Amino acid sequence: xxDLAAIEAIRHLNARYCYAFDDRDVDAFVGCFTADGVFxxxxxxxxxxxxxxxxxxxxxxxxxxxHFTTDCLITVTGASASQRCQLIExxxxxxxxxxxxxxxxxxxxxxxxxGWRFASRRLEYASGAATRARPGPRAE
Amino acid sequence: MGVTTGQLAAELAxxxxxxxxxxxxxxxxxDEYVDHLTEDAVWSMPPNPVLGLDATTRTGRVEIRAGxxxxxxxxxxxxxxxxxxxxxxxxxxxxxxxxxxxxxxxxYVAVRDEGIVVQSLxxxxxxxxxxxxxxxxxxxxxxxxx
Numbered sequence: 001x002x003d004l005a006a007i008e009a010i011r012h013l014n015a016r017y018c019y020a021f022d023d024r025d026v027d028a029f030v031g032c033f034t035a036d037g038v039f040x041x042x043x044x045x046x047x048x049x050x051x052x053x054x055x056x057x058x059x060x061x062x063x064x065x066x067h068f069t070t071d072c073l074i075t076v077t078g079a080s081a082s083q084r085c086q087l088i089e090x091x092x093x094x095x096x097x098x099x100x101x102x103x104x105x106x107x108x109x110x111x112x113x114x115g116w117r118f119a120s121r122r123l124e125y126a127s128g129a130a131t132r133a134r135p136g137p138r139a140e
Numbered sequence: 141m142g143v144t145t146g147q148l149a150a151e152l153a154x155x156x157x158x159x160x161x162x163x164x165x166x167x168x169x170x171d172e173y174v175d176h177l178t179e180d181a182v183w184s185m186p187p188n189p190v191l192g193l194d195a196t197t198r199t200g201r202v203e204i205r206a207g208x209x210x211x212x213x214x215x216x217x218x219x220x221x222x223x224x225x226x227x228x229x230x231x232x233x234x235x236x237x238x239x240x241x242x243x244x245x246x247x248y249v250a251v252r253d254e255g256i257v258v259q260s261l262x263x264x265x266x267x268x269x270x271x272x273x274x275x276x277x278x279x280x281x282x283x284x285x286x
Contacts, residue, residue: 001145004152070228071159084163088226088249099256102224102249104167126166126224127251 006076009116010083010109017118018067021058029058034110034117042124065091065100081116083107087123102127151232153276154240154268161278162225162246165217170208174201178269182280183207190260191216222251227264238270262286 013032020028030051033039039048039057048057072085084107089100103125110119157176164173177183183204187195193211198204212218217225226247233241243265250259267280 004145004148007152068226068228070226071162073156073159073163085159086162086166086224086226088224088247099249099258101256102226104163104224126222127249127256128222 003076006081006111006116007074010074010076010081011072013109013116013118014069014072014083014085018069021063022066024058026055026058030054032118033121034112034119037118038120039118040120040122041129042122044129065089069105079111080119081109081111083109099127101125101129147235150235150240150270150276153274154232154235154242155230157268157276157278158227158230158242158244158264158266162227165208166224167219170205170212173208174205176277177201177204178277178279181278184280184282186283186285188260188285223259224249240268240270240276242266242268260285 016028017032019025020032033054036049039054040046048054066089068088068090069085070088072083074081074083083105085105086102087105088102091098091100103123106122106124107118108120109116161173161176164176179201180199181201181204182197182199184197185193185195185207187193196207198207208217212221215221217223226249227244228246230242230244233243243263245263246261247258248260250257252259262283262285265282265284266278268276269279270276
């Protein structure tokens with residue numbers, strides 16, 4: 001039962017992560033990671049560490065769209081866990097919905113006093129990192 | 141009657157198999173992929189005019205493996221093909237002992253000359269079976285295109 005509760009909590013964390021990034025909620029996004037959490041873009045050598053670098057990524061004006069994570073495979077081992085899930089990023093170009101990119105997350109998670117957090121997220125794009133022009137956010 | 145922990149665990153394990161099949165199809169080896177199938181699994185595909193594939197029904201791991209290797213050889217799926225399967229809206233229709241049925245919606249995305257496209261989408265109607273150790277595997281998948 002404990003593992004089932006942990007898995008459900010990690011699924012909630014996945015959702016909070018997507019909403020935080022897409023809604024540019026910096027505090028919520030940073031709160032998805034441990035204090036020493038890292039985010040790696042596989043194959044690029046680019047690694048984000050710490051609140052300041054996460055903040056810059058979330059506030060990057062080139063991002064617009066929504067992240068969808070699915071097919072989550074979660075393994076819980078005590079106070080740590082690993083996860084793989086598919087990512088698909090969708091957006092609007094010229095008033096048409098489009099797939100921007102897609103790939104996979106490989107995650108390491110830990111259970112903290114405040115709940116489950118990402119200690120590491122590694123994103124590998126199957127589509128290539130930038131196969132479609134990405135306009136800035138649309139004016140509301 | 142409430143849902144038992146055993147039922148929840150079974151549903152979660154079945155969802156994991158559905159996800160693992162997508163992951164290993166896109167990122168894994170063929171061995172890892174067919175390990176999620178029963179030895180006598182049946183895989184039914186309708187014709188796919190977009191990819192130029194005929195309707196097929198493959199029975200058993202050996203035949204299904206051959207189909208996977210054929211599609212990988214054509215660059216239609218697997219590591220390096222720049223394609224991915226996305227499975228969503230999984231419904232556990234019924235779990236009855238060591239048998240279960242589910243349905244799910246799927247997308248197949250790819251990079252083509254015009255950019256990223258949703259190449260096809262549809263539905264899986266699946267049947268799963270647990271072995272004596274309680275491990276669930278796919279026993280039958282009927283693929284339907286939208």
